Amino acid sequence: MGIKSAQPYINGEWITSGRESVPVISPYSGETIGEQILATKDDVENALAATFNAKKQVASIPSYQRAxxxxxxxxxxxxxxxxxxKLISLELGKPLKNTLDEVARSIETLELSGEEAKRLTGETLPGDASERGTRAIASTFRVPVGVVAAITPFNAPLNLVCHKIGPAFAAGNSVILKPSSQTTLIATELLKLLLEAGFPENAINMVLGRRQIAQQIVKDDRVNVISFTGGLVASTNICELAGMKKVLLELGGNASTIIHDDADIKRAAVMCARTGFSNSGQSCISVQxxxxxxxxVPEFTELLKEEVVKLKIGDPLLPDTDVGCVVDTNAATRVMDWINEAVQLGAKVICGGKQHGATVEPTILLNPPKNSKVVCDEVFGPIVSIIPYETIEEAIEETNDSSFGLQAGLFTNQMDLAYKVAHLLEVGGVVINGTSNFRLDHWPYGGVKNSGIGREGPRFAIEDMTETKMIVLQLPVEE
Incomplete structure (x- = not known):
């Protein structure tokens, strides 16, 4: 695809030179595929000023035009x-079959955002529910917050940007975007496409760089809402710096999927293999x-192993590859360290457990102890752990014994049991007869506890990216 350049976009102009640049390296091949031009502190200030100055212009665009x-x-x-x-696969090492799906979802996210731009509805509230309000009536309206800061991760570098820019613009806000430093090429290409589609030049600004760039944005009082997807450490830092701003956090998880004794074990094994290792497990709701x-346990373990060993590991640009690599060799080494720790604590490796550069073989662990990192932390890599339980109450308790609470899956053919478990699990979403790793882009997506604050999905994100404005009419007293 040739050498590409990821560039900041500030005040209607692409920054193409005169700044520090770093190479963009494909994690699978190790080849340099482009360069990333880093924004300076002054660039960020200019981007913030431009985004702030544009907010009234964007808010004045009629809803039908934004749609x-x-x-x-x-x-x-x-x-x-x-x-x-192909660009996502090249930049991230994510298999082409997964990136084609991500692009399809991104298209849907933009379409959904366009539809929701026309649904910024309010309501009429009679005042006579109160004795003092018998001659008053109130109307509510959804109005844009002003400036939305979008800070996005590497693992779904197209769709998660669309999940922030789409609803923000639909609601009438201007946006300053700080994409993950690992996936700036795809962010640059998306921005070019948005401008071609008719985004006003200052409706969106993009800065590229390291953590200090994001911190400068987060602290700035001109920002009204921060929408962040990423890890717990970074989110804690954001909350400490943000001050009086609305903060939307879509964070991590160590998702649980429960396989009860009456379930379709074969189907459960197929789905766990498919959704536990897509994108090398680099998903917040990946089966863990x-x-x-x-x-x-013996039957499920054997069936899962049969499915996992069928997965083709290799070049993410090949159409039949199931598992590519993780984001870089450091991430792969960290995943291997966690596997080795689990084994030292008593877990058994059923398959996988080997590293090749930035690629870790899909790994099944049997019965790792609950204090091992693969159980109590977020793996974000191609590992699933099989943990036996005796009673469903035990499975519920173990699932809830986590600082995270994003999504969970449950396989059972008992409807009453399904609803009992779903209501008792402390998570943002429960998938019955499916794994934790299932999301449709128009549904409310988010978690509880350390898995975040707020919900994504255009309709639900717009609720947090708008304010309720009330206009009251006091009628004259009848004579």
Whole structure:
């Protein structure tokens, strides 16, 4: 695809030179595929000023026009589907079959955002519910907050940017974007596409760089809402710096999927293999802890192994590759350290457990102790752990014994049991007869505890990216 350049976009101009630059290296091949131009402190200030100055202009665009622009962007992305998918695979090491799916979801996210731009509805509230309000009536309206700061991760570098920019613009806000430093090429290409679709030049600004760049944005009083997807350490830092701002956090998880003794064990094994290792497990809701009723542990373990060893590991640009690599060799080494720790504490490796550069073989661990990192922390790598349980109450308790609470899965054919478990699990979403790793982009997505604050999905994000404004009419007293 040739050498590409990731560039900051500030005040209607691309920054192409005169700044420090760093190479963009493909994690799978180790080859330099582009360069990233880093924004300076002054660049960030200029971007913040431009975004702030644009907020009234963006808010004045009629809803139907914002909807048209977002739907035009979706149409343009449909025409560029293969090119965008290949670029993500090249930059991230994510298999092409996964990146094609991500682009398709991104198109849907932009379309959904366009639809929601037309649904910024309020309500009419009669005053006579109160004795003092018999001659008053109130109307509520959804109005933009002003400036949204979007700080995005590497693992879904296209769709998660769309999940922030789409709703923010639909609601009438201007946006300052700070994408992950590992995936700036795809962010640059998306911005070009959005501008081609008709985004006003200052409706969006983008800065590229390290942590200090994000901190400068977070601290600035001109920002009204911070929408962040990433890790717990960074989110804690954001909360400490943000001050009086609304903060939306979509964080991590160590998702549990429960396989009860009456479940379709074969189907459960197929789905756990498919959703536990897509994107090398680099998903907040990736299958990580699999709690399996002790009576079916041998059968499930064998069936899962059969499915996992079928997965093709290799070049992410090949159409039949199932598992590529993680984001870099440091991440791969960290994943291996966690595997080795679990083994030292008594876990058994059923398959996998080997590293090749930035690639870690899909790994199944049997019965790691609950104090091991693969159980109590977020793996964000191609590891699933099978953990036996005796009673469903034990599976519920073990699932909830976590600082995270994003999503969970449950396989059972008992409807009453399914609803009992779903209501008792302390998570943002429960998938019945599916794994934790299932999300549709129009659904409310988010978690509890250390898994975040707020919900994504265009309709639900817009609720947090707008304010309720009330206008009261006091009628004259009848004579």
């Amino acid at each position: 048209q622009i977002l739907k035009k962007a979706a149409s343009l992305l449909e025409n560029e589907k293969e090119r965008f998918a 802890r699999i709690y399996v009723h002790q009576s079916v």
